[in-house]
Amino acid sequence: MELGTFGAILRFAMELEQQAVDFYEGAVGGELEAGFGELARGSRKRLKRLERARREMVTEMILESITGLNGDDYRVDVDSKVDEAGLLRQARTLEETTACFYQDAAAKMPIREVVRLFRRLVRENEQRQTQLARLA
């Protein structure tokens, strides 16, 4: 799916965060529950931040078309009903891919406030990967 507008990119980002919320919350029980719960809360906060960005950072004077960004390149299939090793593997992939998306989207986005937000989200994704490493 071509992401050629500000709104399409923000919506895709929100879908990624919602997917993370569902995945981390879905993996209930076991030793990962507390750590995944924290990541789910973090994703929920990121989702709200993105919603706010879509509402507040839309700057019509530079609402320019965007090319070369495709959502299909950042899709991750996850399944919460696997063993802990599988969950951790998927979580790492999810965080890496999400970071990659924000990195690429920041390079395309003409609105600098949103670029800053995406870069902040990338830094958080890196911290979240460290959190995951501690859970392993």
Place this chain on the structure above:
Amino acid sequence: MEYGKLRNYIDGEWVASQSDAVLDVDNPATGEVIAQVPLSTAEEVNRAVSAAAEAFQEWRETPPLVRARYMLRLKILLEEHFEDLARAVVKEHGKIIDEARGEIRRLIENVEVAASVPSLMMGYNAEDIAVGIDEECVLQPVGVFCCVAPFNFPAMVPFWFLPYATACGNTFIVKPSEICPVSQDRLFELLDEADFPPGVVNLVHGDKVAVDALLTHPDVAGVSFVGSTPVGKYIYSTAAAHGKRAQCQAGAKNCLVVMPDAVLDRTVAALLTSAFGTAGQRCLSGALVLAVGDVYEPLKAKLVEAASRLKIGDGLDETTQMGPVVSQKSMDRILGYIEKGVAEGAELLLDGRGIRVEGYSNGYFIGPTIFDQVKPAMAIAREEIFGPVLGIIPVADFEEALAVIKGIPYGNAASLFTSSGKWAREFKYRLPCGNIGINIGIAAPIATFPFAGMKDSFFGDLHGQGRDAIQFFTDRKVVITRWF
């Protein structure tokens, strides 16, 4: 019909119009009727003016800090209903959802700025203008104001005026566009929820009958208008003849000058959104590209290539990059201009006629259209088309570009794309246009600045938004004091 038959809001009550005359409101993407708007009678307008006049005295005595709190309450409600409002704008107008969100954001900005009225409305004083004599200037509200709104920013434009007018202590009447009246209906639900005293804000739907009733009513102190130049001239002269103040934002033919030293890829992206955003129906839309010297060939090629890739469709689809035009009537007018351009001898590089959007066979879609070799004397170079039609005029140098712009009767906006500070300075210094963009395709002032305009693009002196709005909606009273 999603929004049903719209009602007026007068004296704090929703009231059905007594008029039998109604118009259908279409969703331009689907052609479906989404609402019906009544064409109110002069008597209904008079009732709104009476209610506003009745409410004025108590409202002007309400402390500015308290009036500001109404703005803050309204701001919270607007944020809560942000997405719903943006979607209503898409459905009535056709613009894409990002553009509608931008419109609602600017609307909220104006409410935020108006909430600063306790300091914005402060006067000034001087002691000892003569020995023992002091002088002060106070800003006072005037009375009943109204606005006559356009279809292209149906939610935002009345909020260039209403928040400032009411925050300053005036009362207000909105006459929305009869083509796109839905979002004002939704906004008045929020004004009602914010609990403004009855009569402070009023909504009257209608057409010229309602406008004339407002313009000639002795209790209306002033009018704000945004729309075409002929109607702007009519409103300005009629208001003046009836002793009212007026600010009339009118038509445009905005030029985008591209210098050989412009950063081409970024420039093309900016030109595209300027010319084809909101399907060319912004008063800040770029209508003519003046390509200076050697930039002409590469710019032309890149523009056509990029414009032909724009995704056209329903504005509610987040991936859509350009929506339909507002109505069948607009579509017919724009198609007429394309035919005129061909007949005048301009070279049609990209033809937006006859495009089909799958699943939307009844929508009012015209694709991006680009003419090359446009001459300044052609109708497509001089007249406002208000659609997704862009003309390219090759010019030899900066001076020729300026001469072309100065020859156009409008002075709403112009943009320059360059890496040179010298050219940028010359451009903003010398051009008779109100809104200037330097490497910005849509020079849209934020709420703290006036939405400017010159020549046939504006009639009046004080503009909408910012400090100009405070001046427009107040009188200055000077008091000179001596104590014995």
